Amino acid sequence: MIAAPVLLTGATGFIGREVARRLLAAGRPVLALARGKEGEPAPDRVANALGCAPDGRHLGIIEGDLALPGCGLAASDWARLRSNVETVIHCAGETTFFPDDLLAFRQGHIDGPVALLHGLRGGRLRRWAHLSTAYVCGRRAGRVLESEGDLGQEFHNPYERVKLEAEGAVRRVGARLGVDVRVLRPSIVVGPAPATAGGTPANLFFDFIRLAARLARLADGTPVPLRIHAAPRARFNIVPLEYVAAAVVALAEHPGGVGETVHLVVSEPPTQEKMLDLITGRLGLRGLSLVDPGWLVDPSPLEGMVARMLSGYREYLQQDVRFDDSTARRVLGVCRVTAATLPPQAVHQLIDQALVKPMATRRFHAARRPDFTKI
Ligand SMILES: NC(=O)c1ccc[n+]([C@@H]2O[C@H](COP(=O)([O-])OP(=O)(O)OC[C@H]3O[C@@H](n4cnc5c(N)ncnc54)[C@H](OP(=O)(O)O)[C@@H]3O)[C@@H](O)[C@H]2O)c1
Structure with missing residues (x-):
């Protein structure tokens, strides 16, 4: 007897595809709500993302778009x-920070999920696990609790503000409909990533590691004077994709997660200075330092290039925030999901991942037989 399917949105994305793979590998059927794009139908896009073909039994596709009225569903x-x-x-x-069309952005993030919740009313729906972001805290500094939401904080961009509004909207409708809403807030997720907007920070982090590796080869032991805009003592709030996906799958349905809001983060992240030391130490590169923006006078062409490369994240590299994850650790402990940590070996693993070839897009072959235990 096959279990009830999980309805998954975002299966073509960076995090959603990993969540789908884990569900399928665990024998859990997945119904992916996805949209066609640029002439490529939704089933092919999901198959390309997951590396396996929908068979209607383990993996089914519902073609829809959360930004359309009624989610575009028949x-x-x-x-x-x-x-x-x-x-x-x-x-x-x-996941664009500054969307061109804010109305469509709000529809996709707020109206669409709310319409999906309403549309499922009267059926079997019991719970909704909602991917938000730890950066709904906006520009706050210091310790941020999982129980905290709108404290009148300022935001870096419309993305953060709309994500916080979406949490509130989904919680309100869920409460009205008797649906258990669980809000999951990752920090900056890193791992091998596709070229989607959500994969940008991970790809940028890996690009930086690749650049550092090239510099190390060229410099051959000679120090490379390179100052980077970033607060040295601030925490580097990245979290590995494998942990986030495992936590999402566990927290979506575990009884301990009812109604919770959790931070999916590394509890004790290294400082940015420590992270740079770990990267340069591993690669044998010397001469790099982190400085406040005002201190970078007369930047060299290399420093200018790196500043431009990191410009989309400049303000995040100045922010010192610590995401408390007591609730996540308590519930995940019961689910036997090991807390995410970033000791030197884990950072070395990320460096090694970055130095293998960038992720290639797998093409879908209709003839490929799905094997859901091997994806
Ligand atoms: N990546 C991170 O570091 C990070 C950190 C914290 C929180 N998050 C949150 O985690 C979630 C997933 O992010 P991600 O990194 O996986 O992003 P991503 O790689 O950009 O993927 C976004 C996914 O959402 C789908 N989508 C977007 N608009 C849609 C719409 N109107 N209708 C149906 N599907 C739509 C995309 O489908 P298409 O392929 O059709 O565009 C894609 O599958 C987001 O809510 C994001 O805010 C991400």
Whole structure:
């Protein structure tokens, strides 16, 4: 007897594809709500992302778009979803910090999920796991608790503000409909990433490591004077993708997670200075330092190039925030998901991942037989 499918949004994205792979590998059927793009139908896009073909039994596709009225779903899709789905894992969302079309952005993040919740009313739906971001804290510094949301904070960009609004909207509707809403807030997720907007910070981090490796080869032991805009003592709030995906799968349905809001982070992240030391030490590169922006006078061409490369994240590299994850650790401890840590060996592993070839897009072959235990 096959279990009820999980309705997953965002399966073509950086985090959603990893969540889908884990669910499928654990024998959990997945219904992916996905959209077609540039002439490529949704089933092919999901198959390319996951490396396996939908078979309608383990992996099914519902073609929809959260930014469209009624999520772009047909009446028959709604009927199918209402009679099958008990759990939604909502990983979809544009991750651009400054969207060109704020209205469409809000529709995708707020109106779309709310419409999906309403549309599932009267069916089997019991719980909704909602991917948000730890950076709903905006520009706050110091310790941020999982129980904290809107404290009147300022935001770096519309992305953070809309993510916080979305949490509130989904919680309110969930409470009205009797659906258990769980809010999951990762920090900056890193790992081998596709070229999606959500994969940008991970790809940028890996690009920086590749650049450092090239400099180390060229310099051959000679110090390379390179000052980088970043607060040395601030925490470097990255979290490995494997932990985030394992935690999402566990927290979406575990009874200990009912109604919770959790930070999916490394509890004791290294400082940015320590992270730079670990990277340069591993690569045998000397001469790099972190400085406040005002201190970088007369930047060299190399320093200018690195500053431009990191410019989208400059303010995050100045922010010193510590995300408390007591609730996540308590619930995940019961689920036997090991807390994420970043000791030197784990950083070395990330460096090694960055130095293998960038992720290639796998192409979907209709003839490929799906093997859900090997994805
Ligand atoms: N990456 C991070 O470091 C990070 C950190 C914290 C929180 N998060 C959150 O985690 C979630 C997933 O992020 P990600 O990194 O996986 O992003 P991503 O790689 O950019 O993927 C976004 C996913 O959302 C889908 N999507 C976007 N708009 C949609 C719409 N209107 N209708 C249906 N699907 C839509 C995309 O589908 P298409 O392929 O069709 O575009 C894609 O599958 C987001 O909510 C993000 O805010 C990410």
